[in-house]
Amino acid sequence: MEIKVVKRVLDANDTMAEKNREGFKRAGVFVLNVMSSPGSGKTTLLQKTLSRVMPDIRCAVIVGDICTTHDADRLAESGAPVVQINTEQFGGDCHLAAHVVWKAAENFDLKDLDLLVVENVGNLVCPAEFDIGENARVVALSVTEGEDKPVKYPLMFRQCHAALLSKTDLLPHIEYDRAAAIGYIHQVHPGMPVFEVSARTGEGMDAWIAWLTERIQAARSA
Amino acid sequence: MHEMGIALQIIDIATSAIPAGAPAGCVRQVNIKVGKLSAVVPESLRFCFDIASRETALAGARLEIEEIPVTARCNGCGKHWSVTEPVFSCPACGCGDIRLLSGRELDVTSIEVTD
Numbered sequence: 568m569e570i571k572v573v574k575r576v577l578d579a580n581d582t583m584a585e586k587n588r589e590g591f592k593r594a595g596v597f598v599l600n601v602m603s604s605p606g607s608g609k610t611t612l613l614q615k616t617l618s619r620v621m622p623d624i625r626c627a628v629i630v631g632d633i634c635t636t637h638d639a640d641r642l643a644e645s646g647a648p649v650v651q652i653n654t655e656q657f658g659g660d661c662h663l664a665a666h667v668v669w670k671a672a673e674n675f676d677l678k679d680l681d682l683l684v685v686e687n688v689g690n691l692v693c694p695a696e697f698d699i700g701e702n703a704r705v706v707a708l709s710v711t712e713g714e715d716k717p718v719k720y721p722l723m724f725r726q727c728h729a730a731l732l733s734k735t736d737l738l739p740h741i742e743y744d745r746a747a748a749i750g751y752i753h754q755v756h757p758g759m760p761v762f763e764v765s766a767r768t769g770e771g772m773d774a775w776i777a778w779l780t781e782r783i784q785a786a787r788s789a
Numbered sequence: 790m791h792e793m794g795i796a797l798q799i800i801d802i803a804t805s806a807i808p809a810g811a812p813a814g815c816v817r818q819v820n821i822k823v824g825k826l827s828a829v830v831p832e833s834l835r836f837c838f839d840i841a842s843r844e845t846a847l848a849g850a851r852l853e854i855e856e857i858p859v860t861a862r863c864n865g866c867g868k869h870w871s872v873t874e875p876v877f878s879c880p881a882c883g884c885g886d887i888r889l890l891s892g893r894e895l896d897v898t899s900i901e902v903t904d
Binding site for chain 2: 568569570571572573574575576577578579660661662692693695696717718721722725753754755756757758
């Protein structure tokens, strides 16, 4: 005998993500989910982003890693409150799930924040599948990775609202076809904004900061 | 990569669908749909399901996975096609404004129990 079920496996996460979204909206905080593979320069990019937007925009950060507090320590130097999630205690998870993000967010007074950055676990696969109730998702791709990563991990690049092509200061020293990389991003996600940035030199950061602040303001007045 | 977590969720959902009073070991099969764009590898999901279900009400049940192809429709010209390569623009008019119709599924559809 066949018994019909028809239930989304990630239903529990989706329901929690929807609750997060309502909670974040009530507090008036914009949530940015930052994803990438390990070593793409997410933390440095975020350090520079925070130093550019603070204190006008009141920020806090949630950092996900399987273990260590290295990234949290680096981000705390910005002066923004930081909470580290070590997924080790959740079975070494390869992504941040909605309930884990909410538990971490409870450490902040959300009403006093404009921007909550979630630095997800370095991984181009799983975080794409887990809604955390964010307002925007961005993916960082460094020029030391293969140009074709977007087509190898299409779900991640389709799910994001913008891509950051990072470490562009290295371009003169390596063989990298940036046009091909951007082409692959647009093959998977036509029209997605791509910001070519170097956190080290600051090149390209203006356009990225402008995009982000515009979104924060738009969400506030919505 | 998170197949074990997914397997545990499937076990939860399928277990709660078992009719009250049904005998132990009555679930023969759990049917699920997995979209080709979902971040799940069927073989490793089946492997995790077999291990994780061992000492549960689903012990011995088979996980039947139906893989769902990625299909899309162009919002510009209305063309409907099957996305077999990671190219997400309309093959007819080149428009990038498209809607995915299928391929993101990760659903438990039914369980099969012995009569």
